[in-house]
Amino acid sequence: MVQKEGPELRDYLAAERTLLAWIRTGLAAMGFGFVVARFGLLLQELQGAQHEASVRSVGLSRWFGVTLIAVGIAVNVLAGRQHAILVRQLDPGAKAMPGSSSRAIALAFVLALIGLAMASYLLTVDQSPGARPEGHKETSMSTNRGEGLKEIASHHPVDETVDRLRDILKKKEITLFALIDHSGEAEKVGLKMPPTKLLIFGNPKAGTPLMVAAPSTAIDLPLKILVAEDASGGVRVSYNSSAYLQERHGFPAELTKNVAAVEALAKEAAE
Numbered sequence: 001m002v003q004k005e006g007p008e009l010r011d012y013l014a015a016e017r018t019l020l021a022w023i024r025t026g027l028a029a030m031g032f033g034f035v036v037a038r039f040g041l042l043l044q045e046l047q048g049a050q051h052e053a054s055v056r057s058v059g060l061s062r063w064f065g066v067t068l069i070a071v072g073i074a075v076n077v078l079a080g081r082q083h084a085i086l087v088r089q090l091d092p093g094a095k096a097m098p099g100s101s102s103r104a105i106a107l108a109f110v111l112a113l114i115g116l117a118m119a120s121y122l123l124t125v126d127q128s129p130g131a132r133p134e135g136h137k138e139t140s141m142s143t144n145r146g147e148g149l150k151e152i153a154s155h156h157p158v159d160e161t162v163d164r165l166r167d168i169l170k171k172k173e174i175t176l177f178a179l180i181d182h183s184g185e186a187e188k189v190g191l192k193m194p195p196t197k198l199l200i201f202g203n204p205k206a207g208t209p210l211m212v213a214a215p216s217t218a219i220d221l222p223l224k225i226l227v228a229e230d231a232s233g234g235v236r237v238s239y240n241s242s243a244y245l246q247e248r249h250g251f252p253a254e255l256t257k258n259v260a261a262v263e264a265l266a267k268e269a270a271e
Contacts, residue, residue, distance in 0.1 A: 019082075022079030023075075023076055023079060026074075029071045029075060030068070030114075031072075032068055035065070036068060148243065149238055149244075150239055150241050150263070150266075151237065152266060153270065154236065156270070157195075158195035158197060158235055159197075161235055161270065168268055168269060176201045177222050178198075178199075179199055180198040182197065194229035194230070195228065196228040198224060198225075198226050200224050206261075207222065207223075210249075210255055210259065213252055214251035220249070223239070225265065225266055225269075226238040226239070235270075237266045237269060239263065239266050242256050242260040
């Protein structure tokens, strides 16, 4: 009676080549998914560099990318599992199984874990950004100009942003001392400029201690917020940072909180 021959080394090697081919496929899917997911962020950065008022949500590209990474994870896990089953099905009486099989299986599962980490990162990263609800439009990052002038993008036209700020000041019982319509005054003399309005506001209870401690602070008080349309049609909200005012006039650091509200007011009006 002829004994059935056991599997040869080439059978194991062929199985390993198949496993490694599937690992490459899974790895390619995960890498491509990561690129797709981050492509939206690249577009956001490019638009931000062009001073766009708002940037389209990158949520769609992120989810496409995460889906591709999930496919890559599944390919690696299934390939490792299938290879382990195939090896068990080979003749258990074979003299030796190549040691690289266990390493290849381990590689498949390690890459799957890396894919899970990549997917988790993509789902939690930046939504500057930071996470924002799907479909929410991202505003460009605030920028610094000069020695303390800060800017943020507004989601609203100039007039609507100004109205929102006026309502906020009224609600918080902060006095609006003046509203200067620079573009309106320019129009009166036959000149044109994009809509530009300056709000001057403050609270004597907060401002007086600053001027007593550092009289030169009076040149920057009351506080000011400028709402203006830029060359691309976006609306920018500008103000002097509280840290800059403290450094410029040298009033005690503990009084910085008296002017720190300007940043919160600007952000609330721009939302």
